[in-house]
Amino acid sequence: MTAAPPTNRIGLTLSDYKGAPSTLCDGCGHDAITSQIIRAFYELGIEPHNVAKMSGIGCSSKTPAYFLNRAHGFNSVHGRMPSVATGAALANKHLHLIGVSGDGDTASIGLGQFCHLVRRNIPMIYIVENNGVYGLTKGQFSATADIGSKLKTGVMNELPPIDLCGLAIELGCGFVGRSFAGDPRQLQALIKAAASHKGTAVLDVISPCVTFNNHEGSTKSYKYAKEMETPLHELGFIPFYEQINVDYEPGTVQEVEMHDGSKIRLKKTERDYDATDMVGAIQTIKKAHDEKQFLTGLLYINENKDDFVSMMDTVDESLATLPESMTRPGKDVLESIMKELM
Amino acid sequence: MNTLALDSKEKTGKNVVNDFSIQVATVNGSGSQSSNNVLMRSIFQMGIPVSGKNLFPSNIAGLPTWFTIRVNKNGYIARKKHIDIMIAMNPQTAIEDVKGLNPGAVCISPIELKLDAVRSDVRHYQVPFAELASKASDNMKLRKLLTNMIYVGVVADLLNIDQAQIDIAITKQFDGKAKAIDLNLNAVKIGREWARENLKKVDQYSVEPMDKTQGKIIIDGNAAAGLGCMFAGVTVVTWYPITPSSSLCESLIDYLKEHRIDKASNKATFAVIQAEDELAAVGMALGAGWAGARSMTSTSGPGISLMSEFVGFGYFTEIPTVIFDVQRVGPSTGMPTRTSQADLMSTFLLSHGDTKHICLLPGSVQECYEMATEAFQIAEMFQTPVFVMTDLDLGMNNWMSEPFKYPTTPINRGKVLTAADLEKAGKFERYADVDGDGIPYRTLPGTDHPLGAYFTRGSGHTAKATYTEKPEDYLYLMDRLAKKFETAKKHVPAPVVDTVSGAKVGIIAFGSSDFAVQESRDQLKEKGLATSYLRLRALPFTAELKQFVDAHDVVYVVEQCRDAQLRDLIRLELPESSMKFKSVLHYNGLPIDADFVTEAIIKGEGK
Ligand SMILES: Cc1ncc(C[n+]2csc(CCOP(=O)(O)OP(=O)(O)O)c2C)c(N)n1
Ligand code: SF4
Numbered sequence: 001m002t003a004a005p006p007t008n009r010i011g012l013t014l015s016d017y018k019g020a021p022s023t024l025c026d027g028c029g030h031d032a033i034t035s036q037i038i039r040a041f042y043e044l045g046i047e048p049h050n051v052a053k054m055s056g057i058g059c060s061s062k063t064p065a066y067f068l069n070r071a072h073g074f075n076s077v078h079g080r081m082p083s084v085a086t087g088a089a090l091a092n093k094h095l096h097l098i099g100v101s102g103d104g105d106t107a108s109i110g111l112g113q114f115c116h117l118v119r120r121n122i123p124m125i126y127i128v129e130n131n132g133v134y135g136l137t138k139g140q141f142s143a144t145a146d147i148g149s150k151l152k153t154g155v156m157n158e159l160p161p162i163d164l165c166g167l168a169i170e171l172g173c174g175f176v177g178r179s180f181a182g183d184p185r186q187l188q189a190l191i192k193a194a195a196s197h198k199g200t201a202v203l204d205v206i207s208p209c210v211t212f213n214n215h216e217g218s219t220k221s222y223k224y225a226k227e228m229e230t231p232l233h234e235l236g237f238i239p240f241y242e243q244i245n246v247d248y249e250p251g252t253v254q255e256v257e258m259h260d261g262s263k264i265r266l267k268k269t270e271r272d273y274d275a276t277d278m279v280g281a282i283q284t285i286k287k288a289h290d291e292k293q294f295l296t297g298l299l300y301i302n303e304n305k306d307d308f309v310s311m312m313d314t315v316d317e318s319l320a321t322l323p324e325s326m327t328r329p330g331k332d333v334l335e336s337i338m339k340e341l342m
Numbered sequence: 343m344n345t346l347a348l349d350s351k352e353k354t355g356k357n358v359v360n361d362f363s364i365q366v367a368t369v370n371g372s373g374s375q376s377s378n379n380v381l382m383r384s385i386f387q388m389g390i391p392v393s394g395k396n397l398f399p400s401n402i403a404g405l406p407t408w409f410t411i412r413v414n415k416n417g418y419i420a421r422k423k424h425i426d427i428m429i430a431m432n433p434q435t436a437i438e439d440v441k442g443l444n445p446g447a448v449c450i451s452p453i454e455l456k457l458d459a460v461r462s463d464v465r466h467y468q469v470p471f472a473e474l475a476s477k478a479s480d481n482m483k484l485r486k487l488l489t490n491m492i493y494v495g496v497v498a499d500l501l502n503i504d505q506a507q508i509d510i511a512i513t514k515q516f517d518g519k520a521k522a523i524d525l526n527l528n529a530v531k532i533g534r535e536w537a538r539e540n541l542k543k544v545d546q547y548s549v550e551p552m553d554k555t556q557g558k559i560i561i562d563g564n565a566a567a568g569l570g571c572m573f574a575g576v577t578v579v580t581w582y583p584i585t586p587s588s589s590l591c592e593s594l595i596d597y598l599k600e601h602r603i604d605k606a607s608n609k610a611t612f613a614v615i616q617a618e619d620e621l622a623a624v625g626m627a628l629g630a631g632w633a634g635a636r637s638m639t640s641t642s643g644p645g646i647s648l649m650s651e652f653v654g655f656g657y658f659t660e661i662p663t664v665i666f667d668v669q670r671v672g673p674s675t676g677m678p679t680r681t682s683q684a685d686l687m688s689t690f691l692l693s694h695g696d697t698k699h700i701c702l703l704p705g706s707v708q709e710c711y712e713m714a715t716e717a718f719q720i721a722e723m724f725q726t727p728v729f730v731m732t733d734l735d736l737g738m739n740n741w742m743s744e745p746f747k748y749p750t751t752p753i754n755r756g757k758v759l760t761a762a763d764l765e766k767a768g769k770f771e772r773y774a775d776v777d778g779d780g781i782p783y784r785t786l787p788g789t790d791h792p793l794g795a796y797f798t799r800g801s802g803h804t805a806k807a808t809y810t811e812k813p814e815d816y817l818y819l820m821d822r823l824a825k826k827f828e829t830a831k832k833h834v835p836a837p838v839v840d841t842v843s844g845a846k847v848g849i850i851a852f853g854s855s856d857f858a859v860q861e862s863r864d865q866l867k868e869k870g871l872a873t874s875y876l877r878l879r880a881l882p883f884t885a886e887l888k889q890f891v892d893a894h895d896v897v898y899v900v901e902q903c904r905d906a907q908l909r910d911l912i913r914l915e916l917p918e919s920s921m922k923f924k925s926v927l928h929y930n931g932l933p934i935d936a937d938f939v940t941e942a943i944i945k946g947e948g949k
């Protein structure tokens with residue numbers, strides 16, 4: 001007799017959070033991120049049917065098919081996932097939205113929509129699986145490629161990269177993290193924390209493309225990222241239903257309370273980083289670029305921002321399924337409008 | 343002297359009652375809109391059919407603008423080609439304006455413009471507006487505005503417009519604001535009294551009370567469509583401003599704020615987003631439609647072009663939403679404040695790949711209202727983007743109409759399966775043709791059932807919504823979509839057909855051309871040419887089209903575009919009849935008029 005598989009707090013097993021088998025290249029960073037999404041949602045005990053998985057177009061954008069089979073998925077058009085997510089969020093404010101995009105999908109064709117999603121603060125997790133290239137169209141540079149990074153063909157990138165984290169902070173995003181597909185612990189903690197954030201949570205995750213951008217001379221390869229990754233802090237996430245109190249040496253831990261009562265603990269490493277300081281965060285990102293450092297962790301958090309859906313001040317029920325009695329005014333209303341027009 | 347009789351010895355001619363057009367030439371941003379509305383409403387309130395058209399530039403202030411009021415006892419409300427009474431208030435255009443008049447027409451103008459020197463064969467009334475305005479107010483800025491009401495007073499005296507109706511119209515226009523009402527009423531009085539004392543009537547036009555507008559309303563097509571959306575139960579509205587569609591969403595927003603706040607919670611039963619562009623607007627509308635909302639967006643040609651990729655996606659993945667296209671002259675920025683029907687073909691076939699869409703074609707403000715409501719039903723029934731195509735003339739101009747009727751059919755959300763339905767069925771395939779009508783079943787995100795979820799993708803998909811590149815799967819999908827389109831033919835608004843027995847000539851038109859065609863048919867009849875008429879109200883075509891074409895020897899397709907787009911679509915549908923069609927094409931940016939249609943058909947018939 002085999003033992004029953006373990007279950008989470010709502011009685012579901014890990015495989016209830018899985019999706020269809022991946023069709024990506026073996027070793028693709030995107031698959032590693034998928035695994036952490038599955039883990040994080042399982043461990044948090046989020047009802048999968050209440051999740052909506054959104055994406056654009058690209059290898060990365062295919063991945064929502066590979067997790068949370070019990071959630072509706074929406075593979076939209078290239079670069080336009082933000083608008084679709086915005087509409088879905090307004091139609092049903094009880095959905096948990098998770099979006100997966102690529103650096104091409106977000107930083108090139110979709111940059112405008114990304115900016116406006118962040119500006120509106122649409123409640124969702126927005127993961128950019130960043131490999132510095134367009135994987136699906138066979139390895140052209142994307143707008144996040146670093147200056148001096150080389151394609152396999154030897155072509156060198158000469159344009160400066162767009163830093164999506166810096167941009168998100170600039171646009172007022174209340175949750176911005178950067179991680180690496182090869183750092184599962186940190187990534188998982190960030191995804192869990194992002195799931196508790198009420199507003200847009202942007203995670204820029206370096207996710208090597210083993211087929212087109214994992215060679216010597218690439219700054220988005222496993223080797224480069226592994227060697228260069230410098231975590232800003234050690235990151236712990238304590239969900240609201242699991243409050244444990246641990247005493248830390250004063251001054252070594254920054255604790256941030258999330259909207260739902262969950263907590264993020266940021267344990268200091270050698271550097272003293274304050275994730276609630278917006279200007280400091282932008283400075284750190286700029287400096288890291290100049291010094292060719294690869295900093296990961298929770299770059300910025302602000303739990304006190306209104307999200308767009310709350311600002312709309314709609315009824316508690318989801319707009320999608322309101323009954324006719326709430327959406328069609330009575331005959332008297334039409335008649336009085338007609339009188340005024342006579 | 344202020345009154346100048348005609349040079350010619352011709353007398354005033356016979357009286358013309360309730361059948362003429364007035365054009366007011368002003369500068370945009372000068373505040374003449376309220377006066378023009380008051381003028382139009384006063385006549386309307388006297389029971390006389392009217393229509394109003396604003397011909398305005400793509401500019402905020404300082405460029406010429408013309409407002410035309412057609413007064414017609416027979417109820418013709420299309421544009422009238424010739425102006426009978428010109429109120430030439432704009433010095434920039436006055437000379438051109440008066441030159442464009444027919445001999446014998448009337449011209450009211452500021453005395454200092456000396457327009458009598460330009461045309462001596464026109465009946466002039468020259469008015470010292472500046473002097474009169476100084477009596478109306480001490481404030482220079484107000485004087486400019488009140489000058490507009492002074493011409494209302496002058497015209498009221500000349501045409502014999504009932505003062506009581508002017509009082510009512512002004513009270514309505516200024517929404518009970520006592521001070522504004524007083525000032526404006528006084529200005530009208532100044533104009534009227536001056537005219538009475540100083541002008542000798544030398545023209546033949548006047549109004550007399552009738553009973554033809556009793557119970558009727560005046561509204562523009564955009565507000566009418568906005569009302570339709572509200573009563574359709576729209577819940578998510580997305581838009582990006584563009585003339586001539588902006589006022590559709592703007593009036594909808596006003597209606598929603600007033601009538602769609604839940605009384606119990608004091609919260610909104612709708613959400614409105616002003617998107618960053620039309621691409622995002624339609625993406626949001628599709629996202630909302632996918633998640634189950636009644637969603638819509640509204641735009642004009644340039645926005646439609648931007649929406650192209652997403653609309654194909656919506657067609658292929660089967661997501662309901664409603665898109666209004668209030669057409670203007672293109673291509674590109676074209677003439678953004680002029681009217682057109684030239685988006686028809688590109689919108690019908692919008693996007694790449696094999697795509698075709700349901701398009702509703704309202705032909706009156708009443709239909710703007712009704713078809714707006716209808717569009718949401720059809721979109722959800724057929725799970726597809728549905729277009730409602732109006733135009734600037736219908737959308738932004740004021741039209742007289744019967745009051746709108748309250749919807750009689752309950753809101754139908756289409757084939758949506760709940761968790762309980764899934765439990766009963768024990769099976770769910772998102773893209774399977776279960777009922778044989780080509781329309782599949784869908785579930786909404788958030789459905790709490792293990793069978794509930796599916797994956798929406800713009801790539802090839804099987805009946806189970808999984809990825810596929812297999813030829814047979816793609817064929818199944820595309821053929822089912824075609825079948826669904828066939829089914830739609832039974833549900834879209836049927837054409838309105840008036841077959842005249844013995845008539846060999848048929849006319850086909852749609853949208854705002856209807857007013858001109860109706861009037862033209864009467865003109866043709868007077869000239870001894872009987873015509874039948876089919877007014878198209880939707881694409882795809884329905885069976886009535888073939889019957890109509892088959893029943894006539896020659897069919898004139900009247901449309902407001904250069905390339906005979908509707909005629910070509912009909913030819914594709916009925917290739918065997920393709921030699922029967924002749925085109926009447928009006929595409930100079932002005933609304934089509936009856937004389938134009940009549941002349942073209944008379945010429946075509948060799949009469
Ligand atoms: C409108 C449009 N233009 C171009 C493409 C082709 N295309 C598909 S994916 C892609 C780039 C994807 O890059 P990225 O988002 O970085 O995803 P990755 O494959 O690297 O994960 C492009 C250009 C498309 N699908 N749609
Ligand atoms: S091409 Fe690159 S990004 Fe795409 S699946 Fe393969 S490794 Fe991943």
Ligand SMILES: [Mg+2]
Nearest residue numbers: 102103131133
């Ligand atoms: Mg990429």
